[in-house]
Amino acid sequence: MIEVGLNHYLAVSSILFALGIYGVITRKNAVMVLMGVELILNAANINFVAFSRYSNFGINGQVYALFVIILAAAEAAIALAIVLNIYKTYANVNVDEINKLKE
């Protein structure tokens, strides 16, 4: 049985971070892009909690994670409202097709 330590958590968070970046770059659907952003935020959250748990930094890190969860929720609400507005205007949410402003 292996002992789960800080490095395991950091590995998970790095993988989540990389997946988040990958999702943001490759996905065409705006909602999927936003899910990539959520993955990045959660990767940071895992870091905060893991560092706080396995070091002698106090519980600050866990409190920061709570802040971030709340902010992520607020951001998701606003992001979905904006995507809805895009859908009403363009009748699709493909980020590649929403490029009227580029010349």
Added chain:
Amino acid sequence: MMDLSNIFNSISFVIPEIALSITIVLTVLFDLIFDKDKKIIPYIVLVGLLVTGYFVFAQMDFANFGFTVGDEKYGMFTLDGFSNYFKIIILVTTIIIIFFSSHSNEIIKTFDRSGEYYALLLGMALGMMFMVSASDLILIYLSVELLSLSSYVLTGFTKLSERNAEASLKYLIYGSVSSGLMLFGISIVYGLTGTTNLYELNTLLQAGSINLTTLGFSLILIFVGIGYKISAAPFHFWTPDVYEGAPISITAYLSVASKAAGFALLIRFIKTSFVSYTDASGNWHLLGIFDWQTLLIIIAILTMTLGNFSALSQSNLKRMLAYSSIAHAGYLLLGLAVLSDQGLLAVLIYFFIYMIMNLGAFFIVNLIANKINSEDIHDYDGIGYTSPLLGVSLAIFLVSLTGLPPTAGFIAKLYLFIALVDANMITVAVIALLNTVVSLYYYVRVLKHMYLNKANESTQAVIPTLQPRIIVLALVIPVLLFGIYFTPIVSFAQNCLNILTK
């Protein structure tokens, strides 16, 4: 029982922010209760901003660490001359934008939602006021998000056109990704050092024994978040699209206030965390762990060159001003890259003048767009003759943005170049000077369309009413006046150079 006396004592440091928050609540309440009298909302907002401004002036000479925990000396919030200077810039910009919004057709068309509009605008202002005072990475992240979330909504606020919706989506995606990266960087810094406080970070970094590769990686991630706010290359891709698509009042606000807050954040971050000591002549000596100077110089040159050369081919005036604001961010970054009090003074003066001239240019583009429904440079043919006041004023603002005498823009650039030359950064100064020459081309191209091209049958006379005329004059006169008599700005900025360090 935890000792809360520190927190109670610190409340007096955030009175301006509290006043602003109360204004937001009042705006929302008024909007809900008095459904019929929406015309009064801007006045409530204005009064709230003036009260906030009064409190900022009242604590002008303070220099305190606020919101400390336990016996620690340093807190999350720092109040000093530097933060007050930027708070004043932010408040003045917000007040001008309130006037600006009442003369913007896009905002007038959405009149029934004006309560939301002003509440969100104040939300942005509140985020920025915390940004310029934040001395803890978590408070920095929270205030950046408060600013960003409000501005995503405002960018797409009018819902009148496709470009509006598109701008808000682009802003949202770029913004949330870069603030996510910033948060990841913060989490790594927390893991490396065990603190998010900038002052304690400085102590720990001086002590050494930190893995520099990991630290460098996390600092670059944090710089992505800040660089996106100040639209520095290579994080500037959102700027032209968002500035073109957003309502003009919001474009102007983003290009001045949000940029100012981003710069204040960057300057405080570098000065408090990475400067080991400031010598008698005001030079900041960096800790030998991360070479901010080289990074800033490279980013600055890249930013101004990209901004200026991309602006050359733009025919939409809003888009052109967006690229010009990118270029100005480059000049400002150079002022910071000097890493001395003299460079900081140049940045502060530059910001004050940049605020006036940039807001003025956007206001006139707004007034003309109200009438002719276009920001295309070809629709400006002969407009200098049909609308003399606006033509002359726009000419003055653009000349000032270029940095030619006798306008205030010249003074701004003069102080910047003096700081660069005094720091022996001659090559960089020459590159910046050449960039200014490039920028002359696209600014003067507008003048050519306004004055040398004949007015055609589609050219309409734009004669503003009394109130916009007063606003235009109130912005033009300082630009000319400060070009000749600039002692007040310089002495004001000199009084505000104080960034509280350990």
